[in-house]
Structure formats: C-alpha cells, structure tokens
Amino acid sequence: MTRVKFVCDTERCIECNACATACKNEHEVPWGMVRRRVVTLNDGTPEERSIATSCMHCTDAPCVAVCPVECLYQTDLGIVLHDKDICIGCGYCFYACPFGAPQYPRASLFGSRGKMDKCTYCAGGPEPNGSEEEYRKYGRNRVAEGKLPLCAEVCSTRALLAGDGEVVGEIFRERVIHRGYGSGAWGWNTAYYPEEDGA
Amino acid sequence: MSAALRSGRRFTGYRVAGAIAAVLLALVMAWQVYELFDGDDFTRPVVQWGVPQDGAELSGVLAGEALAARTRLQRDRFNSGPAPDADAPSLAYGDELFIVTAPLDDGAVLTGAWARPDEAAAEVARPSDRVIGISSLPYVNADLFERPFARDWRVGIADVATHLGAIAIVGFSFLLALMLAVRGRVPILHGHSDRPRVKRFGLLERMVHWMTAVSFIVLALTGIVIAYGETLIAPFSRVALGDIGWLSAWAHMMFFPSFALGVLVMAVMWTLRNLPERRDLTWLARGGGFFTDADDSPPAHKFNPGQKLVFWSAVLGGLIMVGTGVTLMFPYYWLDLGGMSWAMLTHAVIGVLLIAIFIGHIYIGTVGMEGAFWAMWGGDVDRNWAEEHHKLWVRDLEQGANRSPAE
Ligand code: HEM
Numbered sequence: 111m112t113r114v115k116f117v118c119d120t121e122r123c124i125e126c127n128a129c130a131t132a133c134k135n136e137h138e139v140p141w142g143m144v145r146r147r148v149v150t151l152n153d154g155t156p157e158e159r160s161i162a163t164s165c166m167h168c169t170d171a172p173c174v175a176v177c178p179v180e181c182l183y184q185t186d187l188g189i190v191l192h193d194k195d196i197c198i199g200c201g202y203c204f205y206a207c208p209f210g211a212p213q214y215p216r217a218s219l220f221g222s223r224g225k226m227d228k229c230t231y232c233a234g235g236p237e238p239n240g241s242e243e244e245y246r247k248y249g250r251n252r253v254a255e256g257k258l259p260l261c262a263e264v265c266s267t268r269a270l271l272a273g274d275g276e277v278v279g280e281i282f283r284e285r286v287i288h289r290g291y292g293s294g295a296w297g298w299n300t301a302y303y304p305e306e307d308g309a
Numbered sequence: 310m311s312a313a314l315r316s317g318r319r320f321t322g323y324r325v326a327g328a329i330a331a332v333l334l335a336l337v338m339a340w341q342v343y344e345l346f347d348g349d350d351f352t353r354p355v356v357q358w359g360v361p362q363d364g365a366e367l368s369g370v371l372a373g374e375a376l377a378a379r380t381r382l383q384r385d386r387f388n389s390g391p392a393p394d395a396d397a398p399s400l401a402y403g404d405e406l407f408i409v410t411a412p413l414d415d416g417a418v419l420t421g422a423w424a425r426p427d428e429a430a431a432e433v434a435r436p437s438d439r440v441i442g443i444s445s446l447p448y449v450n451a452d453l454f455e456r457p458f459a460r461d462w463r464v465g466i467a468d469v470a471t472h473l474g475a476i477a478i479v480g481f482s483f484l485l486a487l488m489l490a491v492r493g494r495v496p497i498l499h500g501h502s503d504r505p506r507v508k509r510f511g512l513l514e515r516m517v518h519w520m521t522a523v524s525f526i527v528l529a530l531t532g533i534v535i536a537y538g539e540t541l542i543a544p545f546s547r548v549a550l551g552d553i554g555w556l557s558a559w560a561h562m563m564f565f566p567s568f569a570l571g572v573l574v575m576a577v578m579w580t581l582r583n584l585p586e587r588r589d590l591t592w593l594a595r596g597g598g599f600f601t602d603a604d605d606s607p608p609a610h611k612f613n614p615g616q617k618l619v620f621w622s623a624v625l626g627g628l629i630m631v632g633t634g635v636t637l638m639f640p641y642y643w644l645d646l647g648g649m650s651w652a653m654l655t656h657a658v659i660g661v662l663l664i665a666i667f668i669g670h671i672y673i674g675t676v677g678m679e680g681a682f683w684a685m686w687g688g689d690v691d692r693n694w695a696e697e698h699h700k701l702w703v704r705d706l707e708q709g710a711n712r713s714p715a716e
Contacts, residue, residue, distance in 0.1 A: 111369070111373065111419065111422065112369075112372070112373030112374075112376055112377060113419075113423050114376065127445075142448075144446060144448070144451070147444060147446055147451055148444070148445075149440075149441075149442040149443070149444050149451075149452055149453070149454045150442045150443050150444070151440065151442035151454070152442070153442065153443050160442075161440075161442075161454055163454050169420060169423040169424050170351045170352045170420055170423075170424060171352045172352075172459060172460050172462075172463035174352040175350070175351070175352050175463050175467050176462075176463050176466050176467055178535045178536065178538055178539065178554060179538060179539070179543075179547075179550050179551050179554040180539050180543050180547055180550065181551065183354075183355050183356060184352055184353070184354040184355065184356070184416070185354050185355075185356040185357065185358055185410065185413075186354045186356065186357040186358060186369060186413055186416060186419055187358050187372075187373075187376070188354070188423060191356075193551075195548070195551060196547065196548065196550070196551030196554075197551070198535075198551065198554040198555045198557075198558045199558070200535065200554075200558060201637075201640065201653075202466065202653070205459065205462050205466075205646075205649065205650045205653055206459050206460075206462055206463040206466070207456075207459050208455055208456050208457055208458075208459040208460060209453070209454065209455060209456070210450045210451075210453040210454075210456065210646075217449075217640065218638060218639050218640065219562075219637060219638045219639070219640060220562060220638060221558050221559035221561075221562045221563075222555065222558050222559065223640075239406055239408075239409055239410060240406045251406075253358070253376070253408060254406045254407075254408050254409065254410075255402055255403075255404060255405065255406055255407070255408075256372075256375040256376065256379060256402040256407060256408055257379060257402060258376065258379050258380065258383075262383065263383075268383055268385065271380075271383050272380070272383075273376055273377065273379060273380025273383065274373065274376055274377035274380040275430070276377075276427075276429075276430075277377050277380040277381055278380060278383075279429055279430050279433055280429070281380075281383060281384050281385070282433055283429060283432070283433055284384075284385075285385060286433070288385075293433060294433065294434075294435035295433045295434050295435055296435055296440070296454070296455070297435070297440075297454070297455050298430070298433065298434035298435060299434045299435060299436055299437045300437040300455055300457050300460070302423065302424075302426070302430075302434070303424060303425070303426045303430075303431070303434060304424065304460055305424055
C-alpha cells in the first residue's frame with residue numbers, strides 16, 4: 111500500500127525558495143499565507159543547513175484529531191486534506207501541528223481567523239477532483255493526474271523529494287551511502303513514526 | 310409554625326425526574342468511560358484514492374503504482390541514467406485525471422501499518438527534536454521547523470480536556486440527579502412563613518448576576534459546541550456542525566465582555582462577604598446540612614461556604630477564562646507559540662471544570678433547594694428559608710434593623 115511522504119535533504123537544499131514560490135503560484139495561495147517555506151538552521155556557521163518545510167501529512171495526524179468541526183481528514187495515501195466550507199478558523203490545528211503548517215488569513219481571532227489553508231500535497235480538497243471550485247479553494251489537484259507535489263518536482267537540486275514513501279526513502283538512502291555523510295530524514299519520526307520516540 | 314418538619318422526600322415529581330435523569334446520565338457516563346479506554350483515539354484515513362476499473366471498483370494498487378513510478382523520476386542521474394538516450398519515462402502524464410477519490414470505511418489498519426517503520430525507514434529517520442531556525446518570511450513562527458510537543462498538546466486537548474472534561478460534567482450531573490432522586494429537594498423545613506419576606510439581593514446585584522449568568526451560559530453552550538460538536542452535532546450533519554461551529558465561534562467572543570464585566574462587578578460587590586472564616590470548616594465537614602432533613606443545619610452568614618466556593622470559582626475561574634480567552638484572541642501578541650499552547654489548554658480545562666461547577670450552582674439555585682431561586686429573582690426570601698440556611702445573616706439583620714431599617 112502506497113504511503114506518500116516528503117523528505118528534504120539538507121545536504122542539498124540551497125535555500126533557493128523555488129519550492130515555496132512554485133507552490134504559491136501553482137495554487138494561487140492568497141497573500142499572507144505560505145504552504146511551503148524554507149527554514150535555515152545555524153545561519154552563518156559552517157553547520158548552516160536549510161530545510162524546506164510544509165505540512166508533512168503525518169501518521170495519526172494530530173490536526174485531524176483536534177479539529178472541533180471534523181473539517182480535516184486523511185486519505186489512504188496518507189495525505190491530510192481539509193474542507194474549507196466547514197473550517198471555523200479556531201486555530202487548534204496550528205497548536206497541534208508539529209511543523210507549524212496551518213495558515214490563516216487573519217492574525218487575530220475575533221470569532222474566527224478565517225478559513226485555514228495548508229499544503230494539500232497538490233491533492234485538492236473534498237470538491238470533485240480537478241473542478242473549478244476545487245482549484246479556487248485548494249489549488250491544483252496534481253495527484254489526480256498521477257503527478258507529485260510541484261515543490262518537489264521543481265526542486266533543482268532534488269533536495270526535496272515527494273511521492274511513494276518507500277521509493278523516497280530508497281533514493282535518500284542510496285544517496286547517503288553514495289556520498290558517505292549527511293544522513294537523517296528531518297522530521298520523519300515526529301511526522302510518520304510518532305511512537306518511535308517513546309512518547 | 311407547624312410542629313412537624315417537612316421532608317425533602319415529599320417532592321415526588323422532582324424525585325422521579327431525578328431518577329430518570331440519573332439513569333440516563335449513568336448511561337452517558339458509562340459510554341464516556343468506555344470511550345476513554347477503547348483505544349481508538351487515533352486518526353484513520355476516511356478517503357481512498359484509486360483508478361476506476363470496469364467493475365466500478367477503484368484500484369488503489371494502480372494509483373499507487375502510478376505515483377511510485379512518478380516518484381522514481383526523482384532519482385539521481387547516477388542511477389536513473391541520462392535522458393533522453395535511456396528509456397523515455399513511460400509515466401510522464403498529461404492533464405488527464407485518472408486517479409479519483411471515494412469514501413473509505415476500514416482505514417484504521419492503515420494508521421497502524423504506517424506507524425511502524427520498516428528497517429530501512431527506521432535507519433534514515435532522524436530522532437524527534439525541537440528544531441527552530443531562521444526564516445526570511447515576515448510571518449510569526451515561519452522559523453519553526455519541528456515541534457514534537459504539538460503531539461502532546463493534542464493529547465492534552467483531545468484526551469484530558471475533552472474526555473475527562475465530559476466525564477467531570479456528566480459525572481457531576483449524575484451525582485446531582487442521584488441526590489435529587491434519593492433525597493428530594495432541600496425543603497423549607499418549617500414551611501412557608503407568614504412573616505414578611507426578607508430582602509436578600511438588591512436590583513443591581515440581581516442585574517449583575519443575571520447578566521453574568523446569561524453570558525456564562527452562552528459561553529458554555531458555544532464552548533460545548535466547539536469542544537463536543539463532533540460527538541453531539543456531527544452525527545446529524547457535518548455541514549450543520551460547520552455552520553453552528555462558525556456561529557458559536559462568533560457568539561463565544563460576543564458574550565465575553567458582558568461576562569468579564571459581570572465577574573468584575575460581582576468581585577467588587579461580594580468579595581468582603583465571601584472571605585473564608587474558621588467556622589466554614591465545620592460547615593463543610595457537615596456538608597452544609599444538605600443531606601439531612603434535620604433542623605440543625607450549620608449556621609452561616611449571608612454566603613455559606615458552599616456559596617463562597619461558587620463565588621471564588623466564578624471570580625478566579627472567570628478571571629482565568631477571560632485572561633486566557635483574550636490572549637487567544639490575539640495570537641502571539643504577548644505569548645509565543647509555547648505560551649499560546651498552554652493558554653489554550655488552560656482555557657479548555659478550566660472551562661469544562663467551571664461548566665461542571667455551575668451546573669451544580671444552577672441545580673441548587675432552581676430545583677435543588679426550595680425557595681432559593683426567589684432570592685435572585687424577586688430579591689427577597691421566605692423568612693423560614695433565611696433562618697434555616699443563613700442564621701447568622703438573619704441575626705445580624707435583626708440587630709442591624711434596630712439601628713438602620715433601610716438595610
Ligand atoms: C440559570 C442559571 C442560574 C441560576 C438559576 C442562578 C441562581 C442563583 C441564586 C438563586 C443565587 C442566590 C443564592 C442565595 O440566595 O444566596 C445565586 C447566587 C450567585 N450566582 Fe447564580 N444562578 C445562575 C447562574 C449563575 C452563573 C452562570 C454564575 C457565574 C458565572 C452565577 C454566579 C453566582 C454567584 C457568584 C452567586 C453568589 C454566590 C452564591 O450564592 O453562590 N450564577 N445564583
């Protein structure tokens with residue numbers, strides 16, 4: 111059974127932000143929100159590394175568990191999607207998200223912060239796949255076309271990998287063995303194997 | 310004054326209603342306790358992807374294969390070979406939508422399977438860690454990469470606040486219903502008196518009380534929609550839950566100013582009379598005399614220790630709720646993400662506790678005790694009620710009356 115994942119190879123990410131830009135454009139993500147962004151660690155030191163991050167589409171996704179109106183849901187590929195018609199903009203999913211993925215159009219919570227927006231793994235939402243309405247609310251549905259998230263597919267250094275988790279893991283592992291350093295898939299335990307930390 | 314004391318057990322209708330309520334609440338309680346231990350509190354997939362086959366069935370395998378083939382295109386040149394001499398990728402798709410979605414019933418097994426890494430994945434996965442860097446984006450928290458605490462937050466809100474909160478609310482209501490069924494109402498032992506009624510709460514006090522009460526009830530109900538809508542409303546309609554949830558989120562905010570104001574004014578009006586006294590311990594040890602029909606309830610001033618506890622719950626609990634609530638309305642203005650997470654948890658936990666406490670208060674103020682309601686409604690109480698429940702207050706009033714009849 112296919113389970114999709116993301117991994118960002120920090121030995122390769124050059125903080126070009128192409129992933130973030132392509133994502134914003136592909137989905138026409140509104141002003142003030144980003145579905146993918148790049149975080150730089152140890153800036154200005156020899157250990158400087160950059161990681162492109164977004165919703166990781168977690169196993170046992172905590173955002174789905176805390177949503178008070180059941181607007182978030184997961185698919186059998188592991189992709190976590192949500193229904194903007196139902197979202198009340200309460201912000202719970204943000205507190206429950208280990209990767210700071212959910213975004214809101216408004217900064218203060220006067221009743222609502224507006225409809226939450228986040229990475230859809232380029233898989234749209236509950237509307238009919240590929241429909242005009244789906245595009246307007248969630249952006250392009252590439253998965254329905256058999257394609258993978260654009261952020262990974264545009265990555266010029268192939269730092270960001272998306273798709274079948276096993277294949278992605280294999281590519282990453284081969285690469286680490288080949289170059290002999292820089293192992294460790296960032297965020298994987300927190301996102302995909304929550305029980306592995308004895309938590 | 311009639312010699313025979315009236316019994317709380319003669320309120321048969323109330324007791325029958327109490328018994329029925331107790332049975333229903335016991336059932337709800339049992340269900341909630343079961344929910345706490347049935348171990349199904351994890352996220353399961355509810356939608357499947359697949360390529361439509363002739364027989365209307367979706368093939369998830371085909372969808373998976375298509376995506377896996379596409380994934381392989383990301384392999385490095387040294388193992389995928391140079392293009393275009395090698396095989397042209399056979400699965401470079403066009404715009405055709407060939408993978409569709411459908412509801413999925415048995416997703417629970419997937420969650421378990423996903424959570425177990427195979428050896429290869431376990432080898433590459435980095436240990437969980439809090440990771441924060443810098444970001445060139447101008448958004449709060451844009452510099453956050455990983456924050457494992459969020460998974461614990463989910464346990465706090467979904468298990469502790471919501472589940473244990475439900476058990477606190479339902480369990481306490483059950484005890485009250487049981488008390489009503491067994492004991493009946495707390496009666497006015499000597500029956501209604503012919504003597505003039507005693508003034509208990511002035512107009513301002515009553516107005517403030519009811520303003521606060523109405524606000525609290527709206528806040529509680531809208532809060533319950535947000536906390537328990539998934540259980541109470543979603544089974545009927547998920548779309549309705551969205552609409553009611555949206556309305557609740559707004560109403561929850563609209564009614565907080567009057568609640569905050571009410572709590573503050575109550576604090577100013579009543580704090581002096583609610584300071585604890587040594588005598589309160591005896592009163593509490595004897596359960597306020599609530600459980601017997603004997604004519605020797607422990608003496609109390611204007612507010613007995615039970616009421617003092619209610620008062621302090623309203624004032625301290627209310628201030629915590631208002632403080633955390635206002636904080637939540639302005640994310641990250643004065644607290645960071647960690648602080649906000651705790652504010653949210655505190656708001657939820659104290660919220661459900663206050664709901665439980667005030668169910669008790671409303672119970673005593675209406676059906677639980679004969680004659681109590683009129684203190685807060687018309688403002689005066691039956692003389693016998695006053696003497697039975699607030700001896701010291703009546704004594705002070707009588708002594709004071711010789712000096713200033715107005716009070
Ligand atoms: C339908 C709902 C309610 C009813 C019927 C009710 C009834 C009453 C009554 C009859 C009293 C006077 C008790 C006495 O004679 O000493 C009272 C007092 C009081 N009420 Fe309520 N109440 C309600 C809701 C609330 C709520 C929601 C709050 C708080 C937010 C509240 C806070 C208080 C406080 C602080 C007092 C004074 C202390 C005490 O007597 O316990 N009430 N209420």
